[in-house]
Amino acid sequence: MDPSSVVQPSLSDNSSPSDHPPDHPFETLQELLSSVADEHRNARDSNSDAMTPDDREQKASLIHEACQNADFDAVARLAISPGGLLEDSLRRKAWPILLGCTRAADDPEPSPGDETAWKEWPEHRDEHQVQLDVDRSFVYYPLDMSGSELERRRAELQQLIVRTLRTHPCLCYFQGYHDIVQVFLLVLGSDSAVPAVARLSLLRIRDFMLPTLTAAMAHLHLLFPIIGAVDRKLSHHLSRIQPFFALSATLTMYAHEIQGYGDIARLFDFLLANEAVMSIYLFATIILNRRLELFDLDPSDPELHATLSSLPRPLILETLLSRCSDLFRCYPPETLKFTQLPKSLPAPPPLIFRPRPWKLIPASSVLKSTSPVHRVATQTLENGEGLFHTLAEEMKRRQVAEDKAREWAHAKRRFRANVWKHRRQLLVTGAVLVGVIGWYIGRRQPGMHVRVGELLCGIGRRVSAILGRGLWEREL
Structure with missing residues (x-):
């Protein structure tokens, strides 16, 4: 097996489109994205099973070597490449590298008493909801668990989440967080998952752990510009719908939607090795692949929203990830344009150019602080908390400005109505x-x-x- 066939060029660089022109013209990329519909009918994704035993062995050797050298770039390329990190024994070495657990020397080392000290700390405000969600965990995987093993895993999950929240009380729990954490618990084990989940929460998904979901909604406003860059007709067809249908999947890194353990572990390989914005690009890829199905539904039909909210089954994951990487490379986020302004944004004066959606994303958002992705490995938990508070203040200011804009718009409508009356x-x-x-x-x-x-x-x-x-x- 030729290593070059595994270690692909990094897809998450921070270069401009002029430095790397799109590999496909517009029509060709659209055809590639649309062709997956045919593949759904003809084949079932086999992920890494398509590799020969020799190929798997050689790739596993490459992953092991990259992890031994703590080579972030090599591990990331291997995680992105077809088949990902292959198995949990390799993920236990690779995921901490992708999250910077082994390189963030500024993070405080745990003292012997830290293992139990958190239990004496003040209770986090969201612990009741944590318990309710943990009681609904481990539904789809692992399979064939006994009742006692299920209770043990749920207890470990509850302790892992509560420990993270008590250690970093600024974080706000959201429903679906337990779906993400349970995957880390299964892959890494209860001990190694502690630093990994803390860094994931503060450095990769902190936008979702603010007091409000305002920042998470800002992520969704990138969805239609991505679709519109490839297929304006489809973007216009969906323009009456707010992109809230993508919230559940992107909020939980798809862990709430994907029921197969092998699939979600493979997807986490891909997401952890890429910038945080790649989750939005993946959802856009899924929509583009379903364009014919979506055109058959009227924009006012409630079934359209239901269709968009659910992932297709079967989910041909490797094909989707390849298309997603192509989409990101051809249309990086800084080049995106609004086809129309989201309703939540105040309309600009007619002579003012509409802003690019990427410019509306705060610098403290994970969408920008994980670009390029290797920045995550150099950031500390203290950096993450600082960015968290900065983002929270920015979202608060934006919310106040939006509320004032809505009040002013409402006052103008009332004035005009009274004048007309x-x-x-x-x-x-x-x-x-x-x-x-x-x-x-x-x-x-x-x-x-x-x-x-x-x-x-x-x-x-x-x-x-x-x-x-x-x-x-x-x-x-």
Whole structure:
């Protein structure tokens, strides 16, 4: 097995599109993305099983060597390549490297008492919800667990989550977090999962652990620009729908949606080796692959939202990941444009260019702090907490600004509605006022009343014309 066939060029660099022109013209890429529909009918994804035993052995040797050398770039390339990291024994070595557990020397070393000290710390505000979700965990995998083993795993999961939250009380638990953490627990084990989950929470998914989901919604606003870059017709077809249908999958790194343990572990290989934005690109790839199915549904049909909210089955994962990498390389996030502004954003003046969606993402968001992806390995937990608080303040300011913009827009609508409702009285009052002013000026300065009267009549005709066209009425 030729190592070059495994170690592919990094797909998550920070270079500009001018440095790396798209490998495919627009039409060819669209055909590639659409072709997966045929593959769903003809083949079932076999992931790494398509590799020969010799290929697997050689790739495993490459992964082991990269982990021994703590070579982040090599581990990332191997994790992205077809088949990913192959098995959990290799993931236990590779995932901590991808998360920087072995390189972040500034993170404090745990003391012997830390293993139990967290149990004495103040209870986190979300622990009740944690327990409710843990009681619903380990539904799809592992298979054939006894009742006692299930209880043991749930207890380990509950302790791992609570320990993370008590150690970093700024973090806010969200429903679905347990789906992510249970995968780390199964792959890494209860001890190694502790630093990995802490770094994952603060350095890769902190946007989802703020007091509100405002930052998570900002991620979703990249979805339609990605789709529109490839297929404007499909983007327009979906434009009436808010992208909230993608929230569950992207919020949980797809762990809430994918029921096969092998598939979700393989997907985590890919996501941890890429920038955080790759999760959005993956969902866009899935939508583009379903374009024919989506065009068969009317935009106003509730079934369209239901279809978009669920992942296709079977999920041909390796093909999707390959298409996702192509999509990211051809249309990097900094080149994306809004096909139309999200409803949650205030409309700009007509002469102002619409902003690029990437510029609306704060620098403290994981979408930017994980770009390029090797930055994660050099960041500390203290860095993560600092970025968390910075992002929380930024989201608070944006929320206040959005609330004020909505209040102002509502006040303008009410004003226009009242003006339109009382337009006849206003016209009569205006006409009388013009007459009185003209009479007064005529008495004070003979001859001036003609010029002033013409001016006031012109203003009156202009107002009458505006009201007559019903301009305000159409805006209500």
